[in-house]
Amino acid sequence: MTSPSLTHLQRLEAEAIHIMREVVAEAQAPVMLYSVGKDSAVMLHLARKAFYPAPPPFPLLHVDTTWKFQDMYALRDRMARESGMDLLVYQNPEAQARGINPFDHGALHTDMWKTEGLKQALDLYGFDAAFGGARRDEEKSRAKERIFSFRTASHGWDPKNQRPELWNLYNARKNKGESIRVFPISNWTELDIWQYIHLNDVPIVPLYFAAVRPTYEWDGQLFMADDIPRLEKVLGYRPEIVERSIRFRTLGCFPLTGAVESSAATLPEVIQETLLTTTSERQGRVIDKDAGGAGMEVKKQQGYF
Amino acid sequence: MTDPVYVTDALIAQDIDAYLDTHQHKTMLRFITCGSVDDGKSTLIGRLLYDSKMIFEDQLAALENDSKKVGTQGQAIDFALLVDGLAAEREQGITIDVAYRFFNTEKRKFIVADCPGHEQYTRNMVTGASTADLAVILIDARKGVLVQTRRHSYLCHLLGIRNIVLAVNKMDLVDYSQARFDEIVAEYRAFASSIGIEAFTALPISGFAGDNVTAPSANTPWYTGPSLIAHLETVPVRGADDLARPFRMPVQWVNRPNLDFRGFSGLISSGSVKPGDSVRVLPSGKTSTVTRIVTLEGDLDQAQAGQAVTLTLADEIDCSRGDVIALADNPPEAADQFEATLVWMADEALTPGRAYWLKLGTQTVSATVRAPEYVVNVNTMERLAAKTLELNAIGVAEVVTDKALVFEPYAQSRTLGGFILIDKITNATVGAGMLNFSLRRAQNVHWQALDVTRKAHAALKMQEPAVLWFTGLSGSGKSTIANLVEKKLHALGKHTFLLDGDNVRHGLNKDLGFTDADRIENIRRVGEVAKLMTDAGLIVLTAFISPFRAERELVRSLLPVGEFVEVFIDTPLEEAEKRDVKGLYKKARSGQLKNFTGIDSPYERPENPEIRVDTTRESPEDAAERIVERVIGAWMPVI
Ligand SMILES: Nc1nc2c(ncn2[C@@H]2O[C@H](COP(=O)(O)OP(=O)(O)OP(=O)(O)O)[C@@H](O)[C@H]2O)c(=O)[nH]1
Ligand SMILES: [Mg+2]
Numbered sequence: 041m042t043s044p045s046l047t048h049l050q051r052l053e054a055e056a057i058h059i060m061r062e063v064v065a066e067a068q069a070p071v072m073l074y075s076v077g078k079d080s081a082v083m084l085h086l087a088r089k090a091f092y093p094a095p096p097p098f099p100l101l102h103v104d105t106t107w108k109f110q111d112m113y114a115l116r117d118r119m120a121r122e123s124g125m126d127l128l129v130y131q132n133p134e135a136q137a138r139g140i141n142p143f144d145h146g147a148l149h150t151d152m153w154k155t156e157g158l159k160q161a162l163d164l165y166g167f168d169a170a171f172g173g174a175r176r177d178e179e180k181s182r183a184k185e186r187i188f189s190f191r192t193a194s195h196g197w198d199p200k201n202q203r204p205e206l207w208n209l210y211n212a213r214k215n216k217g218e219s220i221r222v223f224p225i226s227n228w229t230e231l232d233i234w235q236y237i238h239l240n241d242v243p244i245v246p247l248y249f250a251a252v253r254p255t256y257e258w259d260g261q262l263f264m265a266d267d268i269p270r271l272e273k274v275l276g277y278r279p280e281i282v283e284r285s286i287r288f289r290t291l292g293c294f295p296l297t298g299a300v301e302s303s304a305a306t307l308p309e310v311i312q313e314t315l316l317t318t319t320s321e322r323q324g325r326v327i328d329k330d331a332g333g334a335g336m337e338v339k340k341q342q343g344y345f
Numbered sequence: 346m347t348d349p350v351y352v353t354d355a356l357i358a359q360d361i362d363a364y365l366d367t368h369q370h371k372t373m374l375r376f377i378t379c380g381s382v383d384d385g386k387s388t389l390i391g392r393l394l395y396d397s398k399m400i401f402e403d404q405l406a407a408l409e410n411d412s413k414k415v416g417t418q419g420q421a422i423d424f425a426l427l428v429d430g431l432a433a434e435r436e437q438g439i440t441i442d443v444a445y446r447f448f449n450t451e452k453r454k455f456i457v458a459d460c461p462g463h464e465q466y467t468r469n470m471v472t473g474a475s476t477a478d479l480a481v482i483l484i485d486a487r488k489g490v491l492v493q494t495r496r497h498s499y500l501c502h503l504l505g506i507r508n509i510v511l512a513v514n515k516m517d518l519v520d521y522s523q524a525r526f527d528e529i530v531a532e533y534r535a536f537a538s539s540i541g542i543e544a545f546t547a548l549p550i551s552g553f554a555g556d557n558v559t560a561p562s563a564n565t566p567w568y569t570g571p572s573l574i575a576h577l578e579t580v581p582v583r584g585a586d587d588l589a590r591p592f593r594m595p596v597q598w599v600n601r602p603n604l605d606f607r608g609f610s611g612l613i614s615s616g617s618v619k620p621g622d623s624v625r626v627l628p629s630g631k632t633s634t635v636t637r638i639v640t641l642e643g644d645l646d647q648a649q650a651g652q653a654v655t656l657t658l659a660d661e662i663d664c665s666r667g668d669v670i671a672l673a674d675n676p677p678e679a680a681d682q683f684e685a686t687l688v689w690m691a692d693e694a695l696t697p698g699r700a701y702w703l704k705l706g707t708q709t710v711s712a713t714v715r716a717p718e719y720v721v722n723v724n725t726m727e728r729l730a731a732k733t734l735e736l737n738a739i740g741v742a743e744v745v746t747d748k749a750l751v752f753e754p755y756a757q758s759r760t761l762g763g764f765i766l767i768d769k770i771t772n773a774t775v776g777a778g779m780l781n782f783s784l785r786r787a788q789n790v791h792w793q794a795l796d797v798t799r800k801a802h803a804a805l806k807m808q809e810p811a812v813l814w815f816t817g818l819s820g821s822g823k824s825t826i827a828n829l830v831e832k833k834l835h836a837l838g839k840h841t842f843l844l845d846g847d848n849v850r851h852g853l854n855k856d857l858g859f860t861d862a863d864r865i866e867n868i869r870r871v872g873e874v875a876k877l878m879t880d881a882g883l884i885v886l887t888a889f890i891s892p893f894r895a896e897r898e899l900v901r902s903l904l905p906v907g908e909f910v911e912v913f914i915d916t917p918l919e920e921a922e923k924r925d926v927k928g929l930y931k932k933a934r935s936g937q938l939k940n941f942t943g944i945d946s947p948y949e950r951p952e953n954p955e956i957r958v959d960t961t962r963e964s965p966e967d968a969a970e971r972i973v974e975r976v977i978g979a980w981m982p983v984i
Contacts, residue, residue: 045582046651048373048454057653058612061597065666065707090610090653092641094602176445180430183444186472199431200441204468204690206475206777207763208612209704213772227456229447235369312361317401337432 049236056083056224057090058208059187060171063222064097066212067169070222073158074100074127076112077291078244079173081119082225082233085242087171088123095124101170102129103161105153107142107293109266115245130161142295143274149293159195162219169212169220177229181337187226193217197341234311248310250287250302256280262301266294289314371449372582375456376508377473379501380483381493382462385514387440389483389552390459391424393574396559399448400427411435424552428459441466443473452578462493467500467737468690471777474501475763478583479508481573486519486549490532496723499739502542503686503779505759508580509537509545512573516565517551523567539726548573587650591675592616592624593753593761595706596668600655608639608655609664611707614760616672618656619647623673626664627751632673633658667708669751669761677761679749680783686741686755687714689734691768691775697733698865700747700899701775705764708750711902712766714776715743716862732862734776743784747902755779769895770949802882806840810879811976812904816891816951817914818943819929820921822960823888826914829969831886834976839884844871846889859940865896872900879908884976892942894949912972913954918943920961 046054063070072087074080087096100120120127135152142149162170176183186202188210203211212220225233237244247264254265256279265271265281272278286299287310304313356364378386394400400408408427416423417438428444429435440461448455458473474480480501484494501509511533519525530547537545548557549565550573556562559574571579593614600608618624622635637657638645648654656670664670671677689695695714703712719728720740734740755762766776803810813830815823824845831843850857854870857863868891875885891897901909921943922930933941940946951957956975958968 045372045585046649047369048371049369051373051651054612054651054653058597061610061653062707065598089641091600092655093606093608093639094600177447180428180444183428183430183446184442200433202442202469203774204472204765204777205774206472206765207759208476209706209763209765211704211765211767211772211774213702213767215772227445227447231368231449235365238365239369308361308365311365312357315357315361315364337430 049232049239052225052228052232053086053089053236055208055227056086059210059222059224060087060090060096062210063169063171063212063220064091066210067220069165069167070098070169070171071101071128071162071165071167072096072098072125072171073173074102074116075173075292076102076108076116076245077173078233078237078248079175079225081242081244082228082236083171083173084119084123085236085240086224098171099126099128101161101165101167102127103154103157104129104131105149105157105293106131106136107149107153107295109245109247109264109291109294111245111247112291115243119243128161128165130157130164132157132160141274142293149296162195167219168214169222171222171224173225174223175228175230175233176226179336185223185226187223188212189221189223190214191219191221195219199337199341231311231315234307234314238307238311245291247288247291249306250285250304250310252283252285253299254281255284255286255299256282258295261298262286263297264288264294264299271295289317367451368449368454371452371454373454373456374479374577374580374582375458375477376479376481376577377443377458377460377470377477377501378481378483378512379460379470379474379497380462381485381488381491381497382439384462384483384485384488384494385552386462386481386483387425387428387444387459388423389481389512389514389550389558390444390446390457391427392552392555392558393457394427394446394448395422395424396555397448397450397574418553439463442469445473450574450578455577460497462497464493464496464737467496467688470497471500471504471688471690474504474506475777477501477504477506479510479577479580480506481510481512482545483512483514483552484529484533486513486515486522486525486529489529490536492724494533495536495726498537498542499540499721499723499726500688502540503688503739505755505779509542510573510576511545511547513547513549514552516549516556517554521549521556521564523549523565526568546570546576548576587615588617590615590650590757591672592618592622592670593672593677593758594618594654594656594670595708595751595760596664596666596670597707599665606657607661608637608657609670610653610655611670612653612760613648613650614706614758615650617647617649618654620644624658624670625673625676626662627669627671627676628679628749629663629668630676631660631662631664633660633662635659667706669706677751677753677758678783679751681746681749682784683744683746683750683752684718684741684781684784685744685764685778686739686781687717687734687744687766687776687778689736689738689740689776691773692736693768693775694736695734695776696865697742697862698869699893699895700769700902702767702769703744703746703750703764703778704767705750705752705762705780706760710750711747711769711899713745713899714766715745717742741781744778744780752780752783754782756781769898799880799882802880804882806882808839808882808884809908810882811884811908811910812875812879812900813884813886813910813912813972813976814875814891814897814900815886815888815912815914816897816954818916818918818921818948819890819941820924820926821914821916822958822965823890823914826912826958826965826968826972827886827888829965830972830976833969833973834884837973837977840882841884841886842878843886843888844875845887849889859946861893861940861946864892864946868893868896869899872896872903875900876903879904890942890948892946892948894951897951910956910976911951911954912956912958913951914958914960915950916960 304310412423460470460473594611639655697716717740720731753761932938933944
């Protein structure tokens with residue numbers, strides 16, 4: 041049956057698919073940034089839909105910090121296999137050599153592993169268009185960013201001078217060395233993501249669902265002890281581990297991602313709990329708090345995704 | 346006033362499945378706020394988010410904090426800070442670029458784009474407006490209709506936004522006066538009807554105090570209409586119109602995973618399609634039948650406007666990116682000359698005659714814009730004569746493309762009628778346009794089919810035609826070397842002709858001066874003449890400074906591949922100035938001569954010339970010899 045108006049999720053899905061195909065048609069070397077979180081999961085699913093029956097004609101790039109949850113590494117490898125896409129894993133060799141970790145190095149950890157790691161990986165492979173799963177509802181400078189977000193040869197973002205972006209006509213032209221970050225799910229909200237996962241059975245990391253897991257407290261927040269020996273080595277002591285029923289609203293490095301106590305074990309329960317909370321999703325992440333109110337804007341000017 | 350904390354729908358806690366089910370079936374409305382500087386656009390959005398309980402506790406704490414630090418409302422909450430997210434915006438208390446924010450009510454999901462009011466950032470406003478179904482135009486009740494109110498209303502109208510809400514804001518500052526409200530509505534109505542806005546909905550509001558935003562206000566008992574939210578929840582969303590029109594799908598990408606599958610992927614821009622439908626591929630006009638609508642979840646029985654699909658066809662016909670698949674009986678037209686309404690968005694003004702990339706749907710072609718027929722003075726709506734379009738100008742001009750475009754007038758199709766212009770050198774998006782109609786000339790002037798073909802002309806002369814395009818600074822040695830080359834070719838029995846800058850300017854181009862626009866027209870004419878001469882089988886040599894890369898590339902694109910040979914006479918400026926054969930550099934330096942290339946007008950060096958001559962190292966004689974060898978070797982088999 042044709043109905044005059046598609047639902048909002050149908051419109052958002054079509055928008056994302058259209059964007060992905062435009063990039064593939066116009067960019068020389070596209071890549072999809074894949075961080076294994078729920079937004080990445082939706083992005084990968086949309087890519088598979090956009091190009092079916094062909095596999096998505098670009099690789100997945102995971103800019104790894106070596107500090108992700110074990111469950112994330114497992115799902116990452118499984119999804120790459122199932123989608124028939126190449127998986128590139130990049131770990132900044134300098135961060136590796138200097139043993140950069142979230143405990144001793146704070147902001148430097150994100151800077152070296154993620155921001156620098158990403159720039160190095162893009163340069164190494166010569167990618168000129170990189171898909172990212174950022175959404176405009178996440179943060180106030182994201183709310184200002186174009187869908188095709190242009191980057192200088194040194195990966196800088198100039199928020200005061202963005203290209204006009206009309207209708208669904210995207211200008212993917214650039215000079216040598218310049219690149220474009222593309223955000224197909226810019227207009228999705230956290231609820232849209234959850235609902236889409238629910239409706240389409242999109243596989244996500246089990247950590248989003250509550251289960252009894254080993255936890256410790258650090259800096260006033262609750263964390264999961266994903267790799268106890270490694271934690272002990274870096275901290276210099278064994279934190280007090282308590283088994284609690286927890287889950288995660290967002291996933292990053294396990295020592296930087298706060299857990300919430302929860303008993304939501306199914307998707308509708310998770311969605312229900314998400315909708316009933318009164319704090320924003322990124323609150324569990326440490327990155328936004330740096331540099332006063334403009335934390336994310338500054339990070340992006342420096343080349344963070 | 347409402348309780349400030351984040352509040353969720355009661356149904357979420359009671360019955361999450363039922364909630365998800367209603368949410369899943371919500372429609373989406375995209376709207377913008379626009380109007381003049383400081384009329385309260387960002388504040389209104391902040392208020393909408395706040396009153397629809399979309400502000401999380403941590404965000405609210407940050408907002409209260411920020412309001413005290415950088416807010417414009419003393420100790421009270423400055424709602425604009427919820428939306429003005431860039432550091433520069435918060436410092437200056439203004440909006441620079443569009444912010445996209447999201448909220449939903451029980452009935453609908455909303456995407457709102459908060460647009461900047463400053464004229465300087467019009468291109469960002471246009472970005473926000475291009476995807477909107479509805480525009481909320483704000484007016485400061487104390488100030489009434491201002492230039493930017495007019496500019497934004499006109500732009501909304503041009504972009505085809507049919508739902509207009511006039512929000513007379515800051516009613517708290519005019520004592521909620523009905524008389525003032527009525528006065529502003531009357532003033533706006535007079536303006537709106539003059540530009541063709543037939544209907545709009547007017548509301549008295551205060552974004553700051555919250556009157557009539559999410560609920561009727563006790564402060565305006567004389568106003569009996571809906572609150573802003575109630576209105577937004579009930580206006581019809583776009584979609585019905587698109588669905589009612591004939592089927593069209595611009596092809597984005599050909600899906601060819603293996604030899605057995607060939608699918609055409611695209612976003613359906615209008616109508617609907619089902620297997621068995623007969624379709625026509627444009628511009629070729631070939632017809633076929635849709636066999637499948639392929640998706641990851643299985644084939645569809647039908648698909649409609651707004652869906653991104655992959656179609657397979659019954660016949661192996663030629664179809665690729667840029668083509669449009671359309672209803673066989675009712676296809677769109679193709680043309681290469683149009684009248685368009687343009688909005689200029691770059692600091693560098695439009696250069697009439699210069700080639701830009703034009704992107705429309707999935708088609709990208711090379712296009713030139715003629716000098717505008719007129720620009721619109723947004724204050725008076727007068728049509729003024731103009732030579733070009735400056736930043737933020739709105740005008741009407743002819744657009745000529747190098748290949749036929751499959752199109753529909755913008756009024757019928759945003760997808761097949763809306764386009765952007767891209768600078769070929771900087772790659773910046775410099776303009777946006779809406780096709781009004783194709784020009785009769787483009788449809789009816791056909792090429793005169795000639796019996797003595799260009800091949801026949803060349804064969805009689807026993808040579809392959811070519812254009813040797815000499816470019817370089819004044820006094821670099823172009824004419825000298827071109828002359829030597831022609832003499833040598835002539836001696837070898839070749840039919841040649843030398844077009845020299847100075848000679849052409851005495852006759853064919855004596856109406857042209859040395860402004861950028863005239864220089865471009867000069868080169869365009871020379872290019873066309875050279876092309877006609879190659880049609881006659883000649884080897885043409887041209888000696889023009891031709892300082893702009895874009896025009897040299899334009900001439901290249903006029904000729905068959907391989908026939909354009911760019912010869913760069915590379916003499917450094919100091920050297921050319923030292924020689925100063927005609928004494929022109931001296932005149933330019935003393936200011937007697939304006940727009941002189943290399944002095945106060947740029948020379949863009951060729952990036953990949955076929956031949957480069959460094960006159961500081963190679964004599965004119967040697968250079969000429971080398972060029973002749975190249976010409977003979979490459980194009981003229983010794984007979
Ligand atoms: N009293 C009163 N003040 C208001 C109202 N709406 C906005 N303001 C104030 O007007 C000033 C400008 O508001 P903004 O929301 O930043 O205006 P804007 O239209 O977004 O401005 P630009 O985006 O820079 O064009 C701020 O100081 C607001 O607090 C209102 O309804 N009543
Ligand atoms: Mg504003």
